[in-house]
Amino acid sequence: MKFAKIPMATITRLSVYMRTLQDLLEDDVDVISSERLARLCGVNPAQIRKDLAYFGEFGVRGVGYRVGDLLGQIKDILGLTRRWNLAMVGLGNLGSALVRHANFLKHGYTFTAAFDVDPQKVGKRLPNGLLINHVNEIEEVVKDRDVNVGIITTPASAAQSVANQLVLAGINGILNFAPVQIQVPDCCHVENVDFTISLDTIAYHLSVSG
Amino acid sequence: MKFAKIPMATITRLSVYMRTLQDLLEDDVDVISSERLARLCGVNPAQIRKDLAYFGEFGVRGVGYRVGDLLGQIKDILGLTRRWNLAMVGLGNLGSALVRHANFLKHGYTFTAAFDVDPQKVGKRLPNGLLINHVNEIEEVVKDRDVNVGIITTPASAAQSVANQLVLAGINGILNFAPVQIQVPDCCHVENVDFTISLDTIAYHLSVSG
Known part of the structure; x- marks a missing residue:
């Protein structure tokens, strides 16, 4: 439609x-x-x-x-009558917590790939059994596992480079948790998540009403 | 202003x-x-x-x-020229990751209280030294530590009860990560964070353009 x-x-x-x-x-x-x-x-x-x-x-x-x-x-x-496959890039505290979060699966989103650069993490498996690949393998793994959307939870300094790799791999949708604006071609849709922006909205309301 | x-x-x-x-x-x-x-x-x-x-x-x-x-x-x-004190309610994977997230402090938000119901967690300290109190202690601790905003990362089933306790303790701003609409008096401002809603927006864009 x-x-x-x-x-x-x-x-x-x-x-x-x-x-x-x-x-x-x-x-x-x-x-x-x-x-x-x-x-x-x-x-x-x-x-x-x-x-x-x-x-x-x-x-x-x-x-x-x-x-x-x-x-x-x-x-x-x-467009939620089909299955959507996700890739998590960045398995720090936040990325690890999100991969385990039941809310994704409940709404039809399945993690089929996970990436990091830390040698302590690459090659290990997440609690759900998913293997952590190196970010250098993004293109190959994304195509192999039919990933539709990439989620970025890397530090700000790595986010643009990761976004470039996701786009090169054919990804057209990115959910970005890194606190930086990433630049992508028009064919790619980015949604930014920044909790502190929601906190700013609360602070504003408390300030004007207090 | x-x-x-x-x-x-x-x-x-x-x-x-x-x-x-x-x-x-x-x-x-x-x-x-x-x-x-x-x-x-x-x-x-x-x-x-x-x-x-x-x-x-x-x-x-x-x-x-x-x-x-x-x-x-x-x-x-x-209203960000002053300091804002936060309380985290729910120290599961997501709550624990958020408390450690550098982005809050960078933007002037400081966690001064943390709550859970798990006997394994209550009484322990977070990596930043913050003591985890029982949710029954919300009213006392919130007043004591001058908390301005409560963050809820509990399961959906507990969110409303926690919101009630925060409001009773005088909190007028809540950031809610639990996947449920919480009801609060008009004096309280709630911002909901649901990552999967952002994913739905991406899914919509990929569906209409794909």
């Missing part, structure tokens, strides 16, 4: 709706009103209707949304 | 500008054009001018921005 000009904030909110719908499905909820879904997602009902309207008509007037149907439709929109 | 109706996206971008300005200052750059600053931050120059215009006049026409001055002004806007 191709949709033009969808705001990024809409895509992010679809992910949030999807998580809430998954929880509802696990609790055997079949149908939910847009008001209640909105409250659970922390948005207003008009926002949900507006976000979904980009992609077609959803829900039944006077009834609400069928949980299983809407979940499937959002997964379809986001 | 109080500013009304500033878009959240502006606040987030100010954090990004601040990080770039810090790097420039470390590289002894005194003055930078809005074009070059924009390129380094991954936005367009009009965006920077618009974001800053909410807070006053910055920069010198035909010259650009004085790096040190603008950095100080943005820190002042965000």
Whole structure:
């Protein structure tokens, strides 16, 4: 499916709706009103209707949304009906913690490759059995194991070089935890994660309200 | 300082500008054009001018921005000229990795408290010397150590109870890594961090372009 000009904030909110719908499905909820879904997602009902309207008509007037149907439709929109293979580059404290984090697998993301430069780590296996390869092997291993997305948790100084290797290996999606802006060709999509930016937002709110 | 109706996206971008300005200052750059600053931050120059215009006049026409001055002004806007004390609740793999992460201290955030329920952990000290207290002690320790922001990295099932305890202890800012929406009073500001939502955004981009 191709949709033009969808705001990024809409895509992010679809992910949030999807998580809430998954929880509802696990609790055997079949149908939910847009008001209640909105409250659970922390948005207003008009926002949900507006976000979904980009992609077609959803829900039944006077009834609400069928949980299983809407979940499937959002997964379809986001491209999450298939499996996504991840490579972790950088097995320090953060990278090691993330590889073990159950949240990835729960949402359909599977680590199929892991890389580091530390001779103490290369050649060893992670608790999940995954072999740690040297970053010099990125191109070969990424192609071999059909990796779709690279996650960078290296120090800032190594991030650009790793990003270059991932792009050379054909990777078009990077989740970057290194505290540096990495430059990639237009065909590659980068999402940056920096916890301290979220802390700055909290600090701002506490400062203006305190 | 109080500013009304500033878009959240502006606040987030100010954090990004601040990080770039810090790097420039470390590289002894005194003055930078809005074009070059924009390129380094991954936005367009009009965006920077618009974001800053909410807070006053910055920069010198035909010259650009004085790096040190603008950095100080943005820190002042965000409330980052003071020290912020953090409490980590949940010392599993992720919590332990985050407490050790140099990025917090670099940006003026100091962990002054840590909590868990595991008898194997409570009473022990983290590599930085911080004592791990039991979550039952949240109220006492938070007040004692002047904690401003709580970080939750517990399992989803424990997150709401921990949030309640933080709020009772007078905490008005929470960074939540647990994969669940927590409910707090209006006086408390919550920022949620979910890496898999960023992965969903990448998956969406790869799906629509692939």
